[in-house]
Amino acid sequence: MSVTDWISQVIGLGPQEALAVSLSLKVAFWAALCSLPAAILTAYALARWTFPGRGLLNGLVHLPLILPPVVTGYLLLLLLGPQAPVGALMNSIGITFAFRWTGAALAAAIMGFPLMVRAIRLSIEGVDQRFEEAGAALGASPIGVFWRVTLPLALPGILAGAVLAFAKALGEFGATITFVSNIPGETQTLPSAIYAFLQVPDGEGAAIRLVIVSIILAMSALAVSEVLARRVGARRSGREGIR
Secondary structure: OOHHHHHHHHHOOOHHHHHHHHHHHHHHHHHHHHHHHHHHHHHHHHHHOOOOOHHHHHHHHHHHHHOOHHHHHHHHHHHHOOOOHHHHHHHHOOOOOOOOHHHHHHHHHHHHHHHHHHHHHHHHHOOOHHHHHHHHHOOOOHHHHHHHHHHHHOHHHHHHHHHHHHHHHHHOOHHHHHHHOOOOOOOOOHHHHHHHHHOOOOOHHHHHHHHHHHHHHHHHHHHHHHHHHHHHHHHHHHHHHHO
């Protein structure tokens, strides 16, 4: 049984509704997973390093939060569209983003990236640098200190950032529909499906069902993120108490 069929039977959604939910989960999962390594590296750089252009990098990271999502989607279309130089080059080697679910994942990853980086950065900043210094004093290389000390201690924040990015990806609409359109079964995610159902007669019932599913998924993701964030805060308070 496919994920779409399972969703249709368990939740009681129609085929098109279940397909939109399944595609949204797929897009959100890959968006969060693929952007996680870059988010960890970026967050670590902003939390621990001092370098020229640090302020510019911080601004670029948070730019998707400030720009209208449609602008982000349009910029992606200009860069990676079928007629764009970069997009045409990637198409020639078999990599296509525009009007594909992979493009929806890319747009969602970009929109959720600032939330992920911020959560991870706060977690890394909360790691007591004395532990990192102790690891270095014992002979660990900077990469070894990062993998064996910083990363494990920052893990709750990393997971919280990934969950936030996942939740953001589930609700992403503007950048996605601009970059990959609203193609049923290929790029029609939950928000796009809700929009499409509201444009047709007798589609309000399906739209309401998808709205309820969206709220449940978003609240569940936020609850998980809140639990993880509290663990980070409790650990930080414990260390301050030891000091």
